[in-house]
Amino acid sequence: MTRRRLALVGAVLLVAACVERLTAPGHCPGDFCPSGQITVVDTLLTSNISRDSSYRGYVLAYQSALMLAAHLPGATDTLDGRPIFRINGFGARFRISTVDTSTGAILGADSARLQLYVLRRDTATHNLQLQLYRLPITIDTSTTFGSLAAPFTDSLVRTVNVDTLLAQPGRKDTVTGDSVVVDTVNHRLVLSLKLDTAAARYVGTDSGSVAYGIRIAADTLASIAFGKGTFGPVLQWYLRVDSLGTPVARAPGVLGAALASFVFAPSPAPIDSTLAVGGVPSARSLLRVTFPKVIRDSSQIIRATLFLVPAVPARGAPADSLVIEARTVFADFGGKSPIDLRLGDTTVIHIGSTDTVQIEVTNLLQLWAADSTHPTVLVLRPENEAQFLGEIRFYPSVAAAFRPTLQVTFVRRFPFGVP
Amino acid sequence: MRRAVGTVVAAVALLTASPPVRLSGQDSQFGIRGLGTPGRWESVRSRSTGGAFGPFDPLSPLMEAPLADIGQLTATAAGGTSHRDVQEGGATTALRTTRFPLMGVAGPLTRRLAVAAGFTTYLDKSWDVTFRDSFMLRGVLQRYTDEIASDGSVADVRLAAASRLSRRIAIGVGLHVLAGSTRMTAERRFDDSTFHTVRQSAEVRYDGLGVSGSVLIGVAPGLTIAGWARSDNRLRAKVVDTASAVTDLPTMAGGGLLFAPSPSVRFAASAAWRSWSRAGAGAFDTWTWSAGAEFGSRRMPIRLGARRGQMPFGPGTEAPTETAASLGTARAFAQGRALIDLGVERLERRGGGLTERVWTVLVGLTVRP
Numbered sequence A: 001m002t003r004r005r006l007a008l009v010g011a012v013l014l015v016a017a018c019v020e021r022l023t024a025p026g027h028c029p030g031d032f033c034p035s036g037q038i039t040v041v042d043t044l045l046t047s048n049i050s051r052d053s054s055y056r057g058y059v060l061a062y063q064s065a066l067m068l069a070a071h072l073p074g075a076t077d078t079l080d081g082r083p084i085f086r087i088n089g090f091g092a093r094f095r096i097s098t099v100d101t102s103t104g105a106i107l108g109a110d111s112a113r114l115q116l117y118v119l120r121r122d123t124a125t126h127n128l129q130l131q132l133y134r135l136p137i138t139i140d141t142s143t144t145f146g147s148l149a150a151p152f153t154d155s156l157v158r159t160v161n162v163d164t165l166l167a168q169p170g171r172k173d174t175v176t177g178d179s180v181v182v183d184t185v186n187h188r189l190v191l192s193l194k195l196d197t198a199a200a201r202y203v204g205t206d207s208g209s210v211a212y213g214i215r216i217a218a219d220t221l222a223s224i225a226f227g228k229g230t231f232g233p234v235l236q237w238y239l240r241v242d243s244l245g246t247p248v249a250r251a252p253g254v255l256g257a258a259l260a261s262f263v264f265a266p267s268p269a270p271i272d273s274t275l276a277v278g279g280v281p282s283a284r285s286l287l288r289v290t291f292p293k294v295i296r297d298s299s300q301i302i303r304a305t306l307f308l309v310p311a312v313p314a315r316g317a318p319a320d321s322l323v324i325e326a327r328t329v330f331a332d333f334g335g336k337s338p339i340d341l342r343l344g345d346t347t348v349i350h351i352g353s354t355d356t357v358q359i360e361v362t363n364l365l366q367l368w369a370a371d372s373t374h375p376t377v378l379v380l381r382p383e384n385e386a387q388f389l390g391e392i393r394f395y396p397s398v399a400a401a402f403r404p405t406l407q408v409t410f411v412r413r414f415p416f417g418v419p
Numbered sequence B: 001m002r003r004a005v006g007t008v009v010a011a012v013a014l015l016t017a018s019p020p021v022r023l024s025g026q027d028s029q030f031g032i033r034g035l036g037t038p039g040r041w042e043s044v045r046s047r048s049t050g051g052a053f054g055p056f057d058p059l060s061p062l063m064e065a066p067l068a069d070i071g072q073l074t075a076t077a078a079g080g081t082s083h084r085d086v087q088e089g090g091a092t093t094a095l096r097t098t099r100f101p102l103m104g105v106a107g108p109l110t111r112r113l114a115v116a117a118g119f120t121t122y123l124d125k126s127w128d129v130t131f132r133d134s135f136m137l138r139g140v141l142q143r144y145t146d147e148i149a150s151d152g153s154v155a156d157v158r159l160a161a162a163s164r165l166s167r168r169i170a171i172g173v174g175l176h177v178l179a180g181s182t183r184m185t186a187e188r189r190f191d192d193s194t195f196h197t198v199r200q201s202a203e204v205r206y207d208g209l210g211v212s213g214s215v216l217i218g219v220a221p222g223l224t225i226a227g228w229a230r231s232d233n234r235l236r237a238k239v240v241d242t243a244s245a246v247t248d249l250p251t252m253a254g255g256g257l258l259f260a261p262s263p264s265v266r267f268a269a270s271a272a273w274r275s276w277s278r279a280g281a282g283a284f285d286t287w288t289w290s291a292g293a294e295f296g297s298r299r300m301p302i303r304l305g306a307r308r309g310q311m312p313f314g315p316g317t318e319a320p321t322e323t324a325a326s327l328g329t330a331r332a333f334a335q336g337r338a339l340i341d342l343g344v345e346r347l348e349r350r351g352g353g354l355t356e357r358v359w360t361v362l363v364g365l366t367v368r369p
Helices: A002-017 A162-167 A293-298 A362-370 B002-016 B044-048 B065-069
Strands: A040-045 A049-056 A066-073 A078-087 A093-095 A103-120 A129-135 A156-161 A179-183 A188-195 A210-217 A222-227 A234-243 A246-250 A259-265 A275-278 A283-289 A299-308 A310-315 A322-329 A339-349 A357-360 A377-382 A391-394 A405-412 B074-088 B091-108 B113-124 B127-137 B140-164 B169-190 B198-220 B223-232 B234-239 B242-248 B251-262 B265-274 B286-295 B302-310 B321-333 B338-351 B354-367
Touching: A040 B127, A049 A275, A066 A210, A066 A259, A103 A246, A156 A162, A156 A188, A162 A179, A162 A188, A210 A222, A275 A322, A293 A299, A293 A362, A293 A405, A299 A362, A299 B198, A322 A357, A322 A362, A322 A391, A339 A357, A339 A362, B044 B302, B044 B321, B044 B338, B044 B354, B065 B113, B065 B140, B065 B169, B065 B198, B065 B223, B113 B169, B140 B198, B169 B223
Parallel strands: A275 A377
Antiparallel strands: A040 A405, A049 A283, A066 A078, A066 A222, A078 A210, A078 A259, A093 A103, A103 A188, A103 A222, A103 A234, A129 A156, A129 A210, A179 A188, A234 A246, A275 A283, A275 A391, A283 A377, A299 A357, A299 A405, A310 A391, A322 A339, A322 A377, B074 B091, B074 B354, B091 B113, B113 B140, B127 B140, B140 B169, B169 B198, B198 B223, B198 B234, B223 B251, B234 B242, B251 B265, B265 B286, B286 B302, B302 B321, B321 B338, B338 B354
16 A cells, blocks of 8 residues: 555656746847856957968879960960870771781871860950960970970961851861860860871871870960860871771771870969969968967857968969868878868959958868867968969068968857856 | 546646646746746645745645644645746737646654655746847947847755644754756857857756744634744856856745634735845845635635735846736545645736736646555
8 A cells, every 4th residue: 555655656756857848039128138148259360370381282284183275475474374185096006807806007097086175264265276286295294385395386287266166057167177065064165176187197106196285375365274084185096907908997996195284384483481372383381370278268269260461463364263272281291281171261362463362261260179189270272273373472471561360250158157 | 546546647637738838937037137036935725825825835845844734645746837928118028938846745754753855946047038239340230149048947955844842833944955957058140141150058057055944833723823934055056067156045034824713714924035135236135925815625725815025136226026816726536635726826027127927827736645
């Protein structure tokens, strides 16, 4: 009986222990608000960035995802970018038939068709011309602009006016055999150029390798980018092969570029005391930040902005705005610091501009506040390294009047528990 | 016994059932800027009489001495659902809450000694406020919405003992452990999304201690007077094991008068004083008084009462006032082994240009197995 009584009492207590709490949000008339308030502090960290430096050579021209072509006359020099590529051939002999392994000497090429992808162009550019030059097949990743001066002068094999080709019915030139396809979804042009026997010489002693270079010209803003790799140059040979004394025509499979790069002039200025970002080979800058303990330990960062003052106007092709990004690193090893790719903030640099650049780096500083072991280092680099010729240089921390600064807006710890 | 179990099940269903619109029992806008809203240490029976029967009710945790007459093992619990309208500057906001502010078990230990244990709400600290404002930030006027919320309470866990020294005199003492926690959040959302949303939260734990004593004196047949006093030391608030605030708690004293001219008619009145001004700026000492009556048999009485008093926290130089009227009844089942108390209270609080009007429906369950 006593046990049953206790069970009954327990049941009542159990029910009462299920405490339900519900409150609906209400407004807070002035005198009836909580005494504690959210306190926002905005501070400018003018001297917390130091030991900043620049490094160049992260992504070289041949490592770029694009081949840059430009011809932009300037006040003192001309920005001149020229794609170069080499396509290896089939060798001196080719299989006559697919059913046996007998081969015949390749006598030469009737013609060839070269396909090029234009992945970036300015639609405001008019009268865009491509000039295709034959280059020595010895070109490689170390080939310089100067070393190709001669072939780019005397080895012109074809000239194509892209605007004229686009204006043709069906975008096909029935005279030259050239055509162009416009991919409006991906904003690409696919150029298909017919090369005759003279332009596409199949030299068996060279294993059929050919190398070409492209110069461009336009009324204004001549700056485009050709694709590489999947979207790189492709060559379709139409060969003549000896079959027991009889020349027979063969159209083997298409060949991609074994080497695709670009050369350009003028060369980027050497790294100096300024903070360089961009260019080819790409340059990055490291900024070491002394992160105040008061912000790190007892506050919540709600906005952080990095201010950078350009030391010179941003250089590059006017049509190609440069996007630079700020990231942080896993460890501070100077120029070889491994970059933390989880978080990043970007801003657009307009070529020729000298306006102060602002980059919102809130999430990076929040990361530093959350993880005190994380190095407080900012890396500035182009979003797409070596895919633009543009470069910007900022004043470093030693330039007291124009040094990089951080503006941080943070909230102090709310006074929880204080009546 | 089977009938008693059935009654308990029905009562449990009543206690746990929530109406479609739920809302606030003891929360008050007046408790936001301060320690909180003090709880009412009364059973549904006492509260239905405006609190007047509190000093004489063994199931109300206000006094210990009435426990001496508890007679048998008894468990009780109470729940309340409130609908509160807050009126300020011509605008009215409707708020809702459901609370279970009281639970306890009591019974005789020996022929002359009875003990009780249970908890009640000491301070209710559940609120959620939102407001819009703006300020200059980085040279631009930034508009934002703040939402600051607290969810929790400080409970008064009481261990009490009482003894009837003679036919006329009973005394009691109690030890009060104050414990509880609130989950607090502070959030600011800027209209300009460039500024990230501020969101901070913390669990604030509270602790404190108190002692109380009370006496019940039968002056004459049908006439009883009561007196009680209580002292609490301080309320310590801790955030992550660091004390964020220590606030002095009040000393309290009160008394009451019960007049029962016949077994079916009972009148009571009570008053209490609390030195809440010790809690710091914006806190006031408070007086409360109440009067009530209970008619009919204890199996199905009619109760009514009124009370008036002051709230301990509020803006300005005067304590906000509180006025209430209440009505209730009860129904005994299973030969008096189970009792369901029902009550309704209309409450108005005024102060600093703000008025709160509250309807509260109360349900109590008492079991004597």
